[in-house]
């Protein structure tokens with residue numbers, strides 16, 4: 001089909017949730033690159049919003065999905081599932097958690113984390129503890145409860161009344177957090193690096209102070225690592241940068257490399273609060289999703305991708321700092337590893353993203369002033385050199 005036919009069909013039949021999308025339709029991808037249906041090649045600096053950590057069509061992922069699909073795509077969770085047990089083992093053996101539950105998306109993983117925190121206190125004789133404190137400008141998903149957890153009014157207002165039991169406090173402000181804790185508080189939930197609001201990291205000092213507060217007051221610490229986890233920051237999990245361990249954390253996005261799967265992971269005794277019948281999922285952790293997850297974890301852990309994220313992230317940041325020195329419209333380069341935000345002061349993020357698209361580079365823009373980069377972890381130096389040169393050209397063109 002021609003692009004204009006696809007656009008026409010989409011606008012007639014698809015709900016308008018994504019508005020007028022970027023007028024491109026991709027036909028295939030390989031590694032760092034995507035080709036649209038008209039044959040134009042793009043370098044993917046957005047990685048399907050932090051999903052395509054292995055790049056596009058990684059042979060090990062393709063092989064794992066196709067061979068599992070030939071054997072068994074789905075059976076119900078009424079039966080034991082080998083790939084599910086194996087993926088749970090890999091995640092537990094490589095993290096601070098003791099047990100895993102698999103969902104189908106990030107929002108569902110966060111829903112499970114919230115339910116787990118509440119039921120843990122109910123089963124421990126403290127039913128009054130149900131409230132969760134999250135951060136302003138956080139993003140935790142689009143279900144009614146995760147929208148309530150999300151600290152951004154624009155996602156909440158149209159759907160009020162929301163699930164009760166959430167309070168929001170400013171990031172990196174321990175006094176405000178301490179003031180918000182009350183007799184109903186059961187947990188504090190945060191992204192180690194906020195993604196959707198434009199790459200805003202919590203500081204190490206703050207994370208450590210939050211952990212201490214949780215320990216003193218008997219609260220659970222929940223990390224949402226859906227965007228920042230799984231190697232993106234140059235460590236397998238972002239909490240490793242912070243020197244603290246969460247009681248519960250969530251994963252999704254990169255876990256299936258593009259195949260939908262989410263996970264909630266928890267330490268004992270919290271994890272064991274979920275007993276028979278307390279939670280479930282029809283698709284969650286099915287044989288195919290977990291085969292994809294196993295392939296992703298294998299490549300992440302054994303093919304040097306995390307180290308590459310660290311090294312290439314530092315190289316990219318260094319080159320962006322050089323650009324910042326040349327262009328006063330760039331005011332800050334934020335983030336860790338391959339999760340980078342470029343802060344602007346000229347409200348031209350959308351024009352820059354569209355200029356880069358014209359030159360064959362995909363990036364994200366957040367609001368009017370932030371460019372977000374989440375490239376696949378297989379990125380190489382020459383991709384970064386090409387991208388930074390294209391960005392410099394776009395910035396120059398926009399200055400004229």
Ligand SMILES: Cc1ncc(COP(=O)(O)O)c(C=O)c1O
Pocket residue numbers: 105106107108110139140141142191195196224225226227228252253
């Ligand atoms: C930090 C974080 N949490 C949760 C979600 C929701 O994940 P999903 O869209 O898979 O439901 C996202 C998605 O962008 C996210 O970035």
